[in-house]
Amino acid sequence: MHEVSLIESVVALVEDERRKQDFSRVRSIRLRLGALGHAEPEALRFCFDAVTRGTVADGARLDIDIVPGEGWCSGCSRIVALAERFGACPICGGAPVRMTAGDELRVSEMEVE
Numbered sequence: 001m002h003e004v005s006l007i008e009s010v011v012a013l014v015e016d017e018r019r020k021q022d023f024s025r026v027r028s029i030r031l032r033l034g035a036l037g038h039a040e041p042e043a044l045r046f047c048f049d050a051v052t053r054g055t056v057a058d059g060a061r062l063d064i065d066i067v068p069g070e071g072w073c074s075g076c077s078r079i080v081a082l083a084e085r086f087g088a089c090p091i092c093g094g095a096p097v098r099m100t101a102g103d104e105l106r107v108s109e110m111e112v113e
Protein backbone atom coordinates (compact mmCIF):
# COMPACT_ATOMS: atom_id res chain seq x y z
CA MET A 1 0.00 0.00 0.00
CA HIS A 2 1.31 3.44 -1.02
CA GLU A 3 0.37 5.03 2.31
CA VAL A 4 2.67 2.63 4.19
CA SER A 5 5.75 4.06 2.46
CA LEU A 6 4.52 7.61 3.15
CA ILE A 7 4.22 6.86 6.87
CA GLU A 8 7.62 5.14 6.76
CA SER A 9 9.16 8.32 5.40
CA VAL A 10 7.47 10.32 8.18
CA VAL A 11 8.95 7.93 10.75
CA ALA A 12 12.40 8.28 9.13
CA LEU A 13 12.09 12.05 9.45
CA VAL A 14 11.12 11.73 13.12
CA GLU A 15 14.13 9.43 13.74
CA ASP A 16 16.39 12.03 12.09
CA GLU A 17 14.93 14.70 14.34
CA ARG A 18 15.58 12.58 17.42
CA ARG A 19 19.28 12.38 16.58
CA LYS A 20 19.35 16.18 16.68
CA GLN A 21 17.01 16.86 19.60
CA ASP A 22 17.21 13.82 21.87
CA PHE A 23 13.64 13.09 22.98
CA SER A 24 12.29 9.77 24.23
CA ARG A 25 8.91 9.63 22.61
CA VAL A 26 6.57 11.46 20.28
CA ARG A 27 3.19 12.50 21.64
CA SER A 28 1.63 13.70 18.43
CA ILE A 29 2.40 14.31 14.79
CA ARG A 30 0.49 16.78 12.65
CA LEU A 31 0.56 16.31 8.89
CA ARG A 32 -0.43 18.69 6.14
CA LEU A 33 -1.95 16.61 3.39
CA GLY A 34 -2.85 18.03 0.01
CA ALA A 35 -6.44 17.36 -1.07
CA LEU A 36 -5.19 16.66 -4.59
CA GLY A 37 -2.38 14.36 -3.52
CA HIS A 38 -2.36 10.63 -3.88
CA ALA A 39 -2.87 9.67 -0.26
CA GLU A 40 -6.18 9.09 1.51
CA PRO A 41 -6.32 10.40 5.11
CA GLU A 42 -8.27 7.32 6.24
CA ALA A 43 -5.64 5.03 4.75
CA LEU A 44 -2.85 7.03 6.42
CA ARG A 45 -4.57 6.70 9.78
CA PHE A 46 -5.23 3.05 9.16
CA CYS A 47 -1.58 2.14 8.65
CA PHE A 48 -0.08 4.69 11.08
CA ASP A 49 -0.38 2.51 14.21
CA ALA A 50 1.05 -0.55 12.50
CA VAL A 51 3.95 1.26 10.83
CA THR A 52 4.97 3.22 13.96
CA ARG A 53 4.84 0.20 16.30
CA GLY A 54 8.23 -0.27 17.92
CA THR A 55 9.55 3.04 16.59
CA VAL A 56 10.07 6.34 18.41
CA ALA A 57 6.59 7.35 17.19
CA ASP A 58 4.89 4.35 18.79
CA GLY A 59 1.64 5.47 20.45
CA ALA A 60 1.73 8.97 18.96
CA ARG A 61 -1.49 10.69 18.00
CA LEU A 62 -1.86 11.48 14.32
CA ASP A 63 -3.54 14.74 13.25
CA ILE A 64 -4.13 15.45 9.59
CA ASP A 65 -4.89 18.87 8.14
CA ILE A 66 -6.20 18.84 4.60
CA VAL A 67 -4.74 21.53 2.35
CA PRO A 68 -7.23 22.52 -0.37
CA GLY A 69 -6.16 22.47 -3.98
CA GLU A 70 -5.16 25.76 -5.60
CA GLY A 71 -3.74 26.67 -8.95
CA TRP A 72 -2.55 29.61 -11.00
CA CYS A 73 -4.84 30.48 -13.92
CA SER A 74 -2.96 32.40 -16.59
CA GLY A 75 -6.30 33.48 -18.11
CA CYS A 76 -7.49 35.17 -14.90
CA SER A 77 -3.95 36.00 -13.67
CA ARG A 78 -4.86 34.83 -10.20
CA ILE A 79 -4.90 31.86 -7.86
CA VAL A 80 -8.13 29.90 -8.13
CA ALA A 81 -9.57 26.91 -6.28
CA LEU A 82 -8.73 23.64 -7.92
CA ALA A 83 -11.00 20.66 -7.34
CA GLU A 84 -8.92 18.13 -9.26
CA ARG A 85 -5.47 17.74 -10.73
CA PHE A 86 -5.25 19.28 -14.18
CA GLY A 87 -8.74 20.68 -13.67
CA ALA A 88 -10.04 23.70 -15.57
CA CYS A 89 -10.36 27.13 -13.99
CA PRO A 90 -13.71 27.41 -12.10
CA ILE A 91 -14.00 31.09 -13.08
CA CYS A 92 -13.10 31.31 -16.76
CA GLY A 93 -13.16 27.61 -17.62
CA GLY A 94 -9.65 27.87 -19.01
CA ALA A 95 -7.16 25.06 -18.80
CA PRO A 96 -4.64 24.05 -17.77
CA VAL A 97 -4.46 25.61 -14.36
CA ARG A 98 -0.99 25.13 -12.89
CA MET A 99 -1.34 23.52 -9.48
CA THR A 100 0.29 25.60 -6.71
CA ALA A 101 -1.09 23.87 -3.61
CA GLY A 102 -2.81 20.64 -2.73
CA ASP A 103 -0.13 18.09 -3.53
CA GLU A 104 1.95 18.13 -0.37
CA LEU A 105 2.50 15.75 2.46
CA ARG A 106 4.67 17.11 5.23
CA VAL A 107 4.99 17.20 8.97
CA SER A 108 3.85 20.60 10.20
CA GLU A 109 4.07 19.97 13.94
CA MET A 110 5.47 17.41 16.28
CA GLU A 111 5.00 17.21 20.02
CA VAL A 112 7.76 15.32 21.81
CA GLU A 113 8.80 14.59 25.36
Ligand SMILES: [Zn+2]
Pocket residue numbers: 073074075076077080089090091092093094
Ligand atom coordinates in the same frame (compact mmCIF):
# COMPACT_ATOMS: atom_id res chain seq x y z
ZN1 LIG B 1 -9.35 31.46 -15.09
